[in-house]
Amino acid sequence: MEADKQKDEIFVRDCPIRNILSRISDKWSILVIFTLEQTAVMRFGELQRAIPDISQKMLTVTLRTLEQDGIVNRRVYAQIPPKVEYSLTSRGQSLLPRLNALIDWAKEQMDAIMEDRARSGQKASATSIIQYE
DSSP states (O other), rough: HHHHHHHTTSTTOOOHHHHHHHHHHSHHHHHHHHHHSSSSSSHHHHHHHHHHTHHHHHHHHHHHHHHHHSSEEEEEEOSSSOOEEEEEOHHHHHHHHHHHHHHHHHHHHHHHHHHHHHHHHHHEOOGGSSSOO
16 A cells, blocks of 8 residues: 555655656666666766767766766865766665666567557667667
8 A cells, every 4th residue: 555655656746756766767867877887987088988979068967966866976086187986876786776677678578669669650760779788
């Protein structure tokens, strides 16, 4: 009963769960999280090179959001020129199995989804679904 009540809450506009889900599930956040999973510590430029098509502004906003939510750690070194490194926090690490489960589901369902899209007249392109290896 309590679980049903919590699920119902996500339909409320200012639901904190809904807000958290929207912040971690956008395409750039997911890509930043998976990139930091592959390489534990990265500098801004390394992240930008590793994530195709992300602008400097969008990477900055995404990192700031993930840092505010305690998913990404930002470490600033007191040196000249300044050095800043990003890594996943323990909270960010705890998110990985759940995101991986979602990716596994998408991989399992991708062919059927593409067929459904083709039947419904939408362009069935594999590039319209992000693929993770």
